[in-house]
Amino acid sequence: MTTSSVIIIGAGISGITAAKELAEKGVEDVLILEATERIGGRIQKQSFGDVSVELGAGWIAGVGGKESNPVWELASRLNLRTCFSDYTNARYNIYDQSGEIFPTGFAADSYKKAVDSAILKLKSLEAECDGQEAEEAPSSPKTPIELAIDFILHDFEMAEVEPISTYVDFGEREYLVADERGYESLLYKMAEGFLYTSDGNILDNRLKLNKVVREVQQSRNGVVVKTEDGSEYEANYVIVSASIGVLQSNLISFQPPLPKWKTEAIQKCDVMVYTKIFLKFPHCFWPCGPGQEFFIYAHEQRGYFTFWQHMENAYPGSNILVVTLTNEQSKRVESQSDEETLKEAMSVLRDMFGPTIPYATDILVPRWWNNRFQRGSYSNYPMISDNQLQRNVKAPFGRIFFTGEHTSEKFSGYVHGGYLAGMDTSKTLLEEMKQSLLLQPLLAFTE
Ligand code: FAD
Secondary structure, three states: OEEEEEEEEOOOHHHHHHHHHHHHOOOOOEEEEOOOOOOOOOOOEEEEOOEEEEOOOOEEEEEOOOOOOHHHHHHHHOOOOEEEOOHHHHHHOEEOOOOOEOOHHHHHHHHHHHHHHHHHHHHHHHHHHOOOOOOOOOOOOOOHHHHHHHHHHHHHOOHHHOOOHHHHHHOOEEEEEOOOOOOOHHHHHHHHOOOOEEOOEEOOOOEEOOOOEEEEEEOOOOEEEEEOOOOEEEEEEEEEOOOHHHHHHOOOEEEOOOOHHHHHHHHHOEEEOEEEEEEEOOOOOOOOOOOOOEEEEOOOOOOOOOEEEEOOOOOOOOOEEEEEEEHHHHHHHHOOOHHHHHHHHHHHHHHHHOOOOOOOOEEEOOOOOOOOOOOOOEEEOOOOOOHHHHHHHHOOEOOEEEOOHHHOOOOOOOHHHHHHHHHHHHHHHHHHHHHHHHHHHHHHHHO
């Protein structure tokens, strides 16, 4: 059986960051076990329509503020090609089902009403938590435009968690990654710093791909990690970086079982499903001028093919549209064929742009919900939650440490959340390792 100081489960941004940090601090015998055939996790590029599209994280969010976003720094060092991307204009490009754009003033008023209602909703939830009655009940969105704006506010701008630390700390700007090497090249660059690579391939046997961890056993002396192919690995400590969706799914069992405070916290954290569907066309038929990167479709069903983006700013001439679905709509399209999804998307586009538009020549539908190594896109803590919930999700249990975007108190849900969580967990573990080394002579003496 192989023995290491630390086993890291998962090679997404948090796992790779934790491993790199440990290696740089002298703990070089780390072992990374990754379930899939690649590193990157929810940062994943794929070739589509002659360009490289991002199935998972696409934006570097939080740039231009008083503090520097570490992911932006990594991207700058790598000269990653990005383009400024701002969806605040989307609210002025809202189409109804007959292809008319709602007048700017009307859209702005509807937006203001929706913001006011979101604030009231938050207040009433706070009052409910304090056992009081809310002064005014928020109105629920009813018309297609109200539903569309409600969708943008809550599923994109996350109105319920204002102020958002990402924007307060790192700045309001967002940049879309538009680089053939993909967002994931940041992870390969980091891995190169401590793993042996040749011609862009990681050949270091401290990274083991296609290793699905099914069981983590811990005892007083260490941990044993068992994988689906029957292998066993021993270490002093383990860091689990699998997503909150995977933790909820029980793919990995723990012996002895995790305590109640831990399992309850894991189950209480919501998982957001966020799906970017890519459509390739023979030519552009949508407006591409300034302020027109994003457009909205208002439908009586909330979230039904609502949020659209063209990729001409990122890749001019690519003729690709992206429509983003979330939660129930994501799960619905994941369970049907891509042809059915394409038919629905085409019908929506014809509503907006007329019956003569060309049919898409290709479609790409990522399935984050049905992926047993993800079970969703990112963590979404309840609107009103005390920090104790997040602290419990993150807290170690004996020799088992937890990392990942869901353990970041300020930046959960983001790539920089994963990066900072990896840094934070490795720091905590190094401290623990130092303490146990200090204690060892004392324990030997008392035994
Ligand atoms: P992961 O990347 O999920 O890494 C965990 C790893 O563990 C994975 O590689 C997985 O395969 C592996 N694993 C799971 N189970 C096992 C097991 N049993 N055994 C071994 N290995 C296992 N963030 C942004 O900042 N900007 C965005 O624009 C953005 N958009 C997003 C859009 C989508 C569609 C998605 C899905 C996410 C988006 N995010 C975005 C969020 C961002 O991608 C994540 O927060 C971040 O990448 C999470 O990194 P992580 O290391 O915590 O987890």
